Amino acid sequence: MYQHYTSDDFYYMSSLRFARMPFFKGLVSCSSKKLKHIKNAIRSRFIPSQYYSIRIKYPTSKMSNLSNRKIAVVTGASQGIGYHVSRELAQHNYKVYACARHTEAIEKLAENFAEGVIIPCHLDISKVVEIKKFKEKLGLELPGQRLDLLFNNAGQSCTVPAIDVTDAMVEQCFQVNVFGHINMCAQLAEFLINAKGTITFTGSLAGIAAFPFGSIYGATKAAIHQYARVLHLEMRPFGVRVINTITGGVATDIAEKRPLPDHSYLNFKEGIEAFDRRREMAKRNHPTPVEEYAKQVVGDILSSRDPLDVYRGKLARLLTLVYTFLPYWLIEWGVEKKFRLHAAYKVLREKQH
Numbered sequence: 001m002y003q004h005y006t007s008d009d010f011y012y013m014s015s016l017r018f019a020r021m022p023f024f025k026g027l028v029s030c031s032s033k034k035l036k037h038i039k040n041a042i043r044s045r046f047i048p049s050q051y052y053s054i055r056i057k058y059p060t061s062k063m064s065n066l067s068n069r070k071i072a073v074v075t076g077a078s079q080g081i082g083y084h085v086s087r088e089l090a091q092h093n094y095k096v097y098a099c100a101r102h103t104e105a106i107e108k109l110a111e112n113f114a115e116g117v118i119i120p121c122h123l124d125i126s127k128v129v130e131i132k133k134f135k136e137k138l139g140l141e142l143p144g145q146r147l148d149l150l151f152n153n154a155g156q157s158c159t160v161p162a163i164d165v166t167d168a169m170v171e172q173c174f175q176v177n178v179f180g181h182i183n184m185c186a187q188l189a190e191f192l193i194n195a196k197g198t199i200t201f202t203g204s205l206a207g208i209a210a211f212p213f214g215s216i217y218g219a220t221k222a223a224i225h226q227y228a229r230v231l232h233l234e235m236r237p238f239g240v241r242v243i244n245t246i247t248g249g250v251a252t253d254i255a256e257k258r259p260l261p262d263h264s265y266l267n268f269k270e271g272i273e274a275f276d277r278r279r280e281m282a283k284r285n286h287p288t289p290v291e292e293y294a295k296q297v298v299g300d301i302l303s304s305r306d307p308l309d310v311y312r313g314k315l316a317r318l319l320t321l322v323y324t325f326l327p328y329w330l331i332e333w334g335v336e337k338k339f340r341l342h343a344a345y346k347v348l349r350e351k352q353h
């Protein structure tokens with residue numbers, strides 16, 4: 001059975017709690033309050049999945065008036081944080097230019113909203129030529145040349161022992177995580193200034209904490225934290241807010257997929273085990289669900305506060321405090337224990353003698 005629900009069927013605002021109309025015609029008839037329970041029942045396979053397929057069409061009546069919407073650009077919108085933030089923004093009266101190199105998932109997401117609410121855009125932020133072309137497109141399309149939000153989020157991991165890293169790895173990671181965002185800000189600044197808009201960055205705990213094999217990724221994030229800090233200062237006269245979200249663990253697919261390089265000095269059993277444990281760090285630490293994280297960061301954007309750093313995601317605030325106040329020798333001892341590095345370190349010490 002295939003059901004295509006539109007605004008005529010029910011009234012879907014920012015959460016299912018606001019649904020007003022009966023749902024699951026012919027299958028279940030329910031009041032809006034019960035929607036959540038039905039959703040859970042489906043999730044728990046109480047209703048076998050072959051009996052339903054739901055496409056939620058967001059209401060056109062209240063939310064499709066494009067001229068009333070604020071305008072956002074989100075990078076890294078094809079999955080994970082950027083995808084969910086794009087959806088959340090669209091539900092909160094934003095028109096979203098959702099950018100990534102692969103746009104299939106964004107095109108599907110856009111179908112859930114009225115036409116023109118989410119605009120999938122192919123954009124590789126590591127290529128300045130593409131950013132300039134994107135700017136030209138916005139220049140033609142933005143009413144009054146005004147952009148309300150630039151959500152700098154695209155990112156790539158780079159988990160590799162610090163001395164095993166290759167030129168190509170460093171370059172790729174910095175191109176996306178640092179240069180790409182800097183170029184986006186520089187190119188789109190005039191639109192943001194026109195709107196007295198907001199610039200956000202998806203920073204990371206990795207830019208503050210020393211996670212093993214995270215030197216390059218951590219360096220990119222530390223760099224973007226500092227860029228955000230100075231940008232916050234320099235945008236003040238224009239009334240443009242800059243928010244850096246120091247992000248802890250969030251349940252996405254960002255974990256490193258590449259194995260330990262063949263030439264690595266850690267290429268022995270204990271070393272490989274330590275490396276693999278580190279790659280699974282996020283999964284093992286009960287990361288914050290990405291939907292919840294997206295709601296929080298959109299809440300930060302919608303609020304009128306102008307903080308530099310906000311702390312979102314698993315352990316973001318706690319670990320920042322730990323790194324601020326504890327002596328470094330104690331932190332390193334803790335990290336060695338947490339990631340069970342001692343077995344690998346023992347082998348390395350023995351090899352030296």
Ligand SMILES: NC(=O)c1ccc[n+]([C@@H]2O[C@H](COP(=O)([O-])OP(=O)(O)OC[C@H]3O[C@@H](n4cnc5c(N)ncnc54)[C@H](OP(=O)(O)O)[C@@H]3O)[C@@H](O)[C@H]2O)c1
Nearest residue numbers: 076078079080081100101102124125154155247250252254
């Ligand atoms: N998840 C976490 O625990 C966590 C923690 C701290 C910080 N962060 C940061 O959060 C941001 C989002 O990560 P995520 O967890 O959502 O990871 P993700 O699911 O892997 O998403 C990364 C996004 O970045 C895009 N991207 C990668 N390279 C790009 C490029 N050259 N140009 C344009 N887009 C590119 C990807 O899209 P395409 O491949 O389609 O281009 C994808 O949409 C990243 O900056 C990451 O460093 C995440």
